[in-house]
Amino acid sequence: MTTEEKLKYFEESSLEEARKQAAAMIEEYKATTLRQSDLQLKTESDNLKRSNNMALSKEQLQIKRKITQKQNELKEKLFVEVKQQLEDYMTTSAYQQLLIKQIKNVQKEAGSGKLILYIDPADSDKRSSLQAATGAPVTVSEYSFMGGTRAVLQDRNILIDNSFASKLEKLKADFSFNGGATNA
Numbered sequence: 001m002t003t004e005e006k007l008k009y010f011e012e013s014s015l016e017e018a019r020k021q022a023a024a025m026i027e028e029y030k031a032t033t034l035r036q037s038d039l040q041l042k043t044e045s046d047n048l049k050r051s052n053n054m055a056l057s058k059e060q061l062q063i064k065r066k067i068t069q070k071q072n073e074l075k076e077k078l079f080v081e082v083k084q085q086l087e088d089y090m091t092t093s094a095y096q097q098l099l100i101k102q103i104k105n106v107q108k109e110a111g112s113g114k115l116i117l118y119i120d121p122a123d124s125d126k127r128s129s130l131q132a133a134t135g136a137p138v139t140v141s142e143y144s145f146m147g148g149t150r151a152v153l154q155d156r157n158i159l160i161d162n163s164f165a166s167k168l169e170k171l172k173a174d175f176s177f178n179g180g181a182t183n184a
Helices: 003-089 095-109 123-133 164-174
Strands: 115-117 136-142 148-154 156-161
Touching: 003 164, 095 115, 095 123, 095 148, 095 156, 115 123, 123 136, 148 164, 156 164
Parallel strands: 115 136
Antiparallel strands: 115 148, 148 156
């Protein structure tokens, strides 16, 4: 081989090697760029998901607060209506019969023990008829308890509270919107 042929061969080999290296470098660059793009896309996608989840959580919290506020408003409205119905009920003869029944039940519970029976100040006009119907002395309480009766079994230091105030408070405390008052 002549020098010129050797040079031409060397040049072609060098150019071929340079083309291969350039093609390999281009492929490597494309692969690297593609990996970086995929990584950036995944990162941005994760950031968007996280951002959406945070926004969704905030919105759910606001909705829960609004629901709770509305439930509390409705609960208050409901118990105002219940209180009004109790006040209406207290004007009926059925209420008088309830008081007699409560007093008789307490008398059975007390047996021969010492007993103090209380009625609400609003029921003071019923005192004499309740005493006549039950044969028990009835005391008008100094404090209002929205109707019903209270009794103290002095021998056993027991308070029997059949007042509407305590029953209403218990119902209010146990009330939930997933079915009303819970019976535990």
